[in-house]
Amino acid sequence: MNMHETITVNNYVNGAWTAPSSEEKSKSINPANMQEIVGLVPDSTLEDLDRAVAAAEAARTVWRKLPGAERGSLLYKAADLLEQRADDIGVTMTREMGKTLPEAKGETLRGVAILRYYAGEGMRKIGDVIPSTDADAFMYTTRSPLGVVGVISPWNFPVAIPIWKIAPALIYGNAVVWKPATETAVTAAKVMACFHDAGFPAGVLNMVVGSGSVIGHGIASHPGIHGVTFTGSNAVGKHVGQAALSRGAKYQLEMGGKNPIIVAADADLDLAVDAAISGGLKSTGQKCTATSRVIVVKDIYESFKARLVEKVAALKVGDGLDPSTWMGPCANESQMMQVLDYVKKGIEEGAELLVGGQRVEEKGRTNGFYVSPAVFDKVTATMTIAREEIFGPVLALIEVDSFEEAIQVANDSEYGLSASIYTKNIGHILQFVQDMEAGLVRVNAETAGVELQAPFGGMKQSSSHSREQGQAAIEFFTSIKTVFIKP
Numbered sequence: 001m002n003m004h005e006t007i008t009v010n011n012y013v014n015g016a017w018t019a020p021s022s023e024e025k026s027k028s029i030n031p032a033n034m035q036e037i038v039g040l041v042p043d044s045t046l047e048d049l050d051r052a053v054a055a056a057e058a059a060r061t062v063w064r065k066l067p068g069a070e071r072g073s074l075l076y077k078a079a080d081l082l083e084q085r086a087d088d089i090g091v092t093m094t095r096e097m098g099k100t101l102p103e104a105k106g107e108t109l110r111g112v113a114i115l116r117y118y119a120g121e122g123m124r125k126i127g128d129v130i131p132s133t134d135a136d137a138f139m140y141t142t143r144s145p146l147g148v149v150g151v152i153s154p155w156n157f158p159v160a161i162p163i164w165k166i167a168p169a170l171i172y173g174n175a176v177v178w179k180p181a182t183e184t185a186v187t188a189a190k191v192m193a194c195f196h197d198a199g200f201p202a203g204v205l206n207m208v209v210g211s212g213s214v215i216g217h218g219i220a221s222h223p224g225i226h227g228v229t230f231t232g233s234n235a236v237g238k239h240v241g242q243a244a245l246s247r248g249a250k251y252q253l254e255m256g257g258k259n260p261i262i263v264a265a266d267a268d269l270d271l272a273v274d275a276a277i278s279g280g281l282k283s284t285g286q287k288c289t290a291t292s293r294v295i296v297v298k299d300i301y302e303s304f305k306a307r308l309v310e311k312v313a314a315l316k317v318g319d320g321l322d323p324s325t326w327m328g329p330c331a332n333e334s335q336m337m338q339v340l341d342y343v344k345k346g347i348e349e350g351a352e353l354l355v356g357g358q359r360v361e362e363k364g365r366t367n368g369f370y371v372s373p374a375v376f377d378k379v380t381a382t383m384t385i386a387r388e389e390i391f392g393p394v395l396a397l398i399e400v401d402s403f404e405e406a407i408q409v410a411n412d413s414e415y416g417l418s419a420s421i422y423t424k425n426i427g428h429i430l431q432f433v434q435d436m437e438a439g440l441v442r443v444n445a446e447t448a449g450v451e452l453q454a455p456f457g458g459m460k461q462s463s464s465h466s467r468e469q470g471q472a473a474i475e476f477f478t479s480i481k482t483v484f485i486k487p
Ligand SMILES: NC(=O)C1=CN([C@@H]2O[C@H](COP(=O)(O)OP(=O)(O)OC[C@H]3O[C@@H](n4cnc5c(N)ncnc54)[C@H](OP(=O)(O)O)[C@@H]3O)[C@@H](O)[C@H]2O)C=CC1
Pocket: 152, 153, 154, 155, 156, 179, 180, 181, 182, 183, 210, 211, 212, 213, 215, 216, 217, 218, 220, 231, 232, 233, 234, 236, 237, 239, 240, 254, 255, 256, 257, 287, 288, 335, 338, 389, 390, 391
């Protein structure tokens, strides 16, 4: 396929690519070069959504009654196809939302591994035998799928996040209606094509592309959708949760983070600097698990800061398809403006910008949404850049007097998604693990980078307190049924 072909995206409903009922289309543009149109993306209507929900409703009973191993074999086929197409899908992702090609391809292969993991779930246990007080009775638990599940996914992991929602939904016997982020609808269509070519029965998985306010809201409020799983911003997540709750549907929300890395006095400084950079700036800081608060104990503050600034200043910003690029552009103009606004606010509130934080408009990069990675010094816990999710390449350095103060500052956030510490002190490690209010705590490792076989989710405002991925996913995508049988 020509790398610069403009792709027209359609919906996928009842086993077929389907033109939406509205002719309206928006352009998906390359954030590294806004003149390049990657795709034309439909603005579907509620009529399109209704068709997809009806198709899922019609398909769900036969799908649920298939043996888990048969559902799994289709997921294995989809995984093989995704693997075969990983180069093309990686390039499409980079062109559509800007992350570098190695990251985009790595994410696609992570999608393959997630599909294979959940394919295997079709052969694993779904219940327990529980002794009854009645000696003649047999009591056990089994699991029922929810029915039709709505998946609302964001643009920052356009392959991995939808797959870690769709794959468990399907393997546990649900039918799915998926609304991908408009920003990455072309990538989504290529993922959808893998499921289509794998031969899933019509109606089991449907994709409707359209705006969040129409199709996303439509999914959250649709009486034919029994469960909604969402990843994205806090404001939208809360709205989705409320809409689902008000009609008694199950919901799961994964939202923002303001993730801290604590650098203790005995940390290996080179490793800690690399972790702050990788955790905070890979994917242009556009991860919910991105490091954004770097909390450093005073003894080593100056030497950590000097090493960090030197390395950040040397990072190469550019088109993610260029192999020499370390960090790509922001995913779109509004993300870039959001980052620049936070930089401005940081300066206005008294933080000192040590490096970066500027729009990059040098030769060859005038057409993209490039921002140089930023490091702020003299950040206090009350400043906006220490409290709100920036979702961009900005690190806020916070100096503390002691390890105890570091933990207290790290917990001083409405979010609680991930947190990391660099130290060799076993006492501090144990205290960090115990006291840190976050769903994912990592010791001598960066804040980002979740493993597909482990539960993932946040505390406080970062999630609806449920967990995704690993075997934890079964809790959302099924209901427990307790069975009591007496002869
Ligand atoms: N935690 C995370 O992983 C993510 C966090 N974010 C945060 O959100 C900010 C904004 O990014 P943005 O893409 O706008 O995130 P949103 O929360 O708006 O988007 C996430 C998904 O929700 C959909 N959506 C939007 N509005 C509604 C609605 N009213 N009802 C139901 N669904 C809706 C979007 O559709 P559409 O694409 O059509 O808008 C998209 O599919 C980022 O700067 C970042 O702070 C963003 C992405 C991921």
